[in-house]
Amino acid sequence: MADPTTYRPSPGSIPDAPGVYKFRDATKRVIYVGKAKSLRGRLNSYFADITGLHPRTRQMVTTAASVEWTVVGTEVEALQLEYNWIKEFDPRFNVRYRDDKSYPVLAVTMNEEFPRLHVYRGARKKGVRYFGPYAHAWAIRETLDLLLRVFPARTCTAGVFKRHGQIGRPCLLGYIGKCSAPCVGKVSADEHRAIVEDFCDFLAGRTDALIRRLEQEMAAASDELEFERAARLRDDLGALRRAMEKQAVVLGDGTDADVVAFAHDELEAAVQVFHVRGGRVRGQRGWVIDKAEEMDVKDLVDHFLTQFYGEEAERADDPDLGSPVPREVLVPELPADAEAVGEWLSGLRGSRVSLRVPQRGDKRALAETVTRNAGEAFTQHKLRRAGDLTARSAALAELQDYLALETAPLRIECVDISHIQGSDVVASLVVFEDGVPRKSEYRRFALREAAEEGDVASIAEVVRRRFSRYLKETAEDAPVDPDRPGIDPETGKPRKFAYAPNLLVVDGAGPQATAAADVLSELGFTDLVVVGLAKRLEEVWLPGDPDPVILPRTSDALYLLQRLRDEAHRFAIRYHREKRSKRMQVSALDGVPGLGQARRTALIKHFGSVRKLREARIEEIEAVPGFGRRTAEAVVAALAGEQPQTAGESST
Incomplete structure (x- = not known):
């Protein structure tokens, strides 16, 4: 644990100007990024009596080994630079608005000859239109089921579409009128695209013109005595109206806005966002985050707007689909630098964005509804994950005590081997930081040298390859950008093995742990602790010890090690299946x-x-x-x- 006074800048050396600052740990890794109107005032607050700091801030300043800053001209520049650095360095002490789940959206693949409607989760792709997010996938399927009778567009996968085209018969949806069956040529590509564009117009809120058109067609069919067609149009109108009822009008003036609300305590905060487009609630999202430092609602609003809309703007890479930033953003309190944030949001949108607190009327009522949702989500989170941050801290502290470590193991890596009777031998390496998975740093290995010699030799090979690469990337003659030590200056991408763990866990008993420790000793690592976790009795084995360490079955430390081992097992099995599938296809x-x-x-x-x-x-x-x-x-x-x-x- 570092003493913050050892790296505190000398008095008067910090400029009294706006800027962005970075805290780095002993390995030069960026662990926190922040911005300030006055760098001097903000940074001096970190070097006050640490007993009075927020618990998370206290942990950050004692983990850090240095601090540096960059002066900028305006607060807008500070916002942009802070966002860019958080994206680049992914500091582990920064607040990150990441979902604990992936919200489903309704995707329309306009980049295909015959666009497809389907439920989708994941990164946004160019040429695909997205509607949502929805709270549940069943809500999308229910909406689709109502609308397919009016807009009979393709919903099948590429394989199903191709197969029915080959056999010359449509699927069940084609027979019951919920697909126009473009696979067998019942409609041309242009006709099918027109159906899909009408569907998109309806979901985008342009409903009045479509309703009027169908009413006119129904009246014309009735006048021409085409009663079956008139009945079908009547049913279509009913389906459209039922779908519209599910998206009730909340703002009668057709407003496009995002409504944001928070519920928080000293350690955590919940945020809820309602996306209102054309006066209707089109989607809802929510997060629960750990606070990086002491924050009030103004600070939470500031951090949220910067990160959320910055990432949304990056994902929306198709300019034809419009900006993800709405014309209005309604928040519970304006941030301290509201003018700069509004200017930055306007730059993302390409036109003026109004950032304000609703005072009266329908917008105030909707903001109160979002606030109630945030409070309910926060309460449910507390009930579901009571003491989660405390449990993680307790688990790391227990590991430190049971294994006699100098400090709590903030970074733990785990290795697992997977194979079928010695064939397709692969290994996984997973990383946990602060007790939670860091999936961007997971690695996998196809084993070559030790594949035929058993699991112990395989463990040794993985450890040798992982830490040999670490030594290569941290060698004195390795090309390094001093401002970005974890980034390869040649590729601009993060180095794969730039950071060493505080604790290495291998899946197995004493022999596996001893093999890993022997390799580390050969490579010159003398202060890295290795343990093996045996499946049968969940025993923790230290290298060379004849008896295992028995952790209490209900301890947080054992639960953390089990999660590590299970995650490594899952990741290894997945890679093994991929390799086996490819081999079987070729063989x-x-x-x-x-x-x-x-x-x-x-x-x-x-x-x-x-x-x-x-x-x-x-x-x-x-x-x-x-x-x-x-x-x-x-x-x-x-x-x-x-x-x-x-x-x-x-x-x-």
């Missing part, structure tokens, strides 16, 4: 005369899998570019004579 076609690697790949890509290829006829294989009759017959004969084998999976 199924080995030995076919005239079939090289390129043509094997072309076959798998065309049919999607060996199973589908096995079901294909000679004529279908012959239709693949580059294949003749004789080669197609050889492929069919080879697959017909193949006997698939199965085996169980295992992981050490």
Whole structure:
């Protein structure tokens, strides 16, 4: 634990000007980024009596080993630089508004010839329109089920679409009128795209014109005595109105706004956002975060607006879909630098953004509803994860005591091996920081040298490769940018093994732990603690000790080690399955005369899998570019004579 007075800047050396500052630990890694109107006033507050600091701030300043700053001209520049540095360095003590779950959206793949409607979670892609986020995936499916009778667009995957095109028959949705069946040519690509564009217009709030058009068509059909068509249009209108009822109007003036509210205590805060578009609530999102330092509502608003809209603007890489920043952002309190934040948001949107606190009327009522939602979410979080931060701190403290460590292990790495009877041997390395997974630093290994020598040798190979790479990346002659020690100056990307753990856990008992410790000793690591976690009795083994350390079954420390081991096991199994699947696809076609690697790949890509290829006829294989009759017959004969084998999976 560092003493903040050892790196405190000398009096008068900190400028009294706006800027951005960085705290670094002993390895030069950035652990916290902040901005201030006055760098002198803000930084001096960190070097007051540490007993009076916020618990998280106290942990940060005692983990840090140095502080540096950059002076900027305006508060807007400070906002932008702070956001860029948080994105670049991902400091572990900064507040990060990350969901504990991935919110589903309704995606429309406008970049395909026949656009598809489907539920989607993940990063935004260029050329795809998104509606939401929704709180639940079933809400999207319910909306789709109502609207498909009016907008019979494609919802199937690429494989299903291609298969029905090949067999010349539509799927069930095509027969019951909930898909226009473009796969079999019932509508052209242009006609199908027009259906999808009408669907997007409806979800975007342009409903009045569509309702009027359908009413006119229904009246015209009735006048022409086309009663079946009129009845169908009547039912379509009913479906549209039911869908509209599910998105009740909350702001009658057709406002586009995001309404933000918070609930918080000394250690944590919950935020809720309602996305209102065209006067209707189109989506809702929520987070619960650990406070990095003492924050009031103004500070929470400031941090949230910068991070949330900065990341949303980066994800919205298609200018045709408009800006993710609405015309209005309604907040419970204005941040201290409200003018600068508003100017920055306006720059992201490309037009003026109003940042204000609603005072009366419908907007005030909606803000109170969002506040109640934030309070309810915070209460549920406390009930569900009571003492989570305290439990994590307790787990790290217990590990420090049980293993006689000098400091709490803020960074722990765990290694696991996975294989089937010695084949396709792979390993995983997972990282936990402050007791939570840091998935961006997970690594996986395809083992070569020790694959045939057993799990102990495999553990040794992984440890040797991981820490040899660390020594290479931290060597004196390694190219290093002094401002970004964790970033490779040649590629601009984070170094894969730039930081060493405080504790290394291997999945196994004494032999595995001893093998890892021997490798570390060879490489010159004398202060890195290694333990093995045995599955059978959850025993903790130290290298060379004849008896294990028995942790209480209910201890937070044992639970943390189990989570580490299970996460490493999951990550290893996933990689093993990927390798085995690729090997089985290739091996199924080995030995076919005239079939090289390129043509094997072309076959798998065309049919999607060996199973589908096995079901294909000679004529279908012959239709693949580059294949003749004789080669197609050889492929069919080879697959017909193949006997698939199965085996169980295992992981050490």
